[in-house]
Amino acid sequence: MQITRRHFFRFMGAAGASVAVRPASAHAWQTKAPPDPFGCLVDLTRCVGCRKCEEACAEVNGLPEPERVNCQCTIFEKNRRPDETAFTVINRYYTGKVDAFDKPVPTYAKVQCMHCQDPVCVSACIVGALTKEDTGAVRYDVTKCIGCRYCMVACPFEIPAYEYFDPVTPRVMKCTFCQERIKETGGLPGCAAICPTETITFGRRETLLAVAKKRLKENPGIYIQHVYGEKEVGGTAWMYISSVPFETVNLPELPDAPAPKLSETIQHSLFSYLWFPVLLFGVLGAFMARCNKGDHKATSPDKGGA
Numbered sequence: 001m002q003i004t005r006r007h008f009f010r011f012m013g014a015a016g017a018s019v020a021v022r023p024a025s026a027h028a029w030q031t032k033a034p035p036d037p038f039g040c041l042v043d044l045t046r047c048v049g050c051r052k053c054e055e056a057c058a059e060v061n062g063l064p065e066p067e068r069v070n071c072q073c074t075i076f077e078k079n080r081r082p083d084e085t086a087f088t089v090i091n092r093y094y095t096g097k098v099d100a101f102d103k104p105v106p107t108y109a110k111v112q113c114m115h116c117q118d119p120v121c122v123s124a125c126i127v128g129a130l131t132k133e134d135t136g137a138v139r140y141d142v143t144k145c146i147g148c149r150y151c152m153v154a155c156p157f158e159i160p161a162y163e164y165f166d167p168v169t170p171r172v173m174k175c176t177f178c179q180e181r182i183k184e185t186g187g188l189p190g191c192a193a194i195c196p197t198e199t200i201t202f203g204r205r206e207t208l209l210a211v212a213k214k215r216l217k218e219n220p221g222i223y224i225q226h227v228y229g230e231k232e233v234g235g236t237a238w239m240y241i242s243s244v245p246f247e248t249v250n251l252p253e254l255p256d257a258p259a260p261k262l263s264e265t266i267q268h269s270l271f272s273y274l275w276f277p278v279l280l281f282g283v284l285g286a287f288m289a290r291c292n293k294g295d296h297k298a299t300s301p302d303k304g305g306a
Helices: 005-020 052-061 120-124 150-154 179-185 190-194 205-218 259-272 275-299
Strands: 038-043 089-098 104-111 130-132 138-140 200-204 238-241
Touching: 038 205, 052 089, 052 190, 120 130, 120 150, 120 259, 190 200, 200 205, 205 238
Parallel strands: 038 238
Antiparallel strands: 038 200, 089 104, 130 138
């Protein structure tokens, strides 16, 4: 039995048609953002760099006391990032603003996990150690973590840290959004509760957006007319308003589309149709083997001849 060009293309055409009739909409990406979760609004025009939020965060989460807690003059000489010992830090930036005496005016900015609406770290985690909670928090479950650190690579804000110096039970470390305080006692995150200048406002995300936009509208000469975190990477639970461009205080310029929207669509499509190439090549291989077997018999010499 020989396979002809006509038979081959007829077989491949029928196989291709079986894929074409499958509805593409079956794998349309859907957001995992909870409806109107909690969030925090940070007004950078109010922050004075007191670092009380750092102290409260360390106390609530059982972390080491912040570095140079009683000396604000030198700690701001370096640009710090959250790490395994500090879930939030305050940095000082000089962005060109000056006062009436031409003296540079600093802007202080708090940084922590943004608790994205559609977190790419959750999408990247292959064991489900990170989940998006109804409260708005991105929760970490150390009992599921295998230490792959894909979340660290995926995060557009470069937030998750790792306990490299703990050889026995290392963990991924980041802001918890004080999940237990919010969910179990109805309390505020430690940083929001202690802030003396009300830089941090805690509440439902939609309410915070309304508050932010009201401030922008009423003070157009003070604020940049943009709420950072409203749409960036699909929206974040932590949002900022500022009198200086956000990129000057190390808040990166990011697209509005959630990062998991593209990656998960590709993943789902590949896994959904993975059966087809396997089946196709399996059937084609069996078909070719049968053809070759028939051709071999036809050309074999007769063993019973003289």
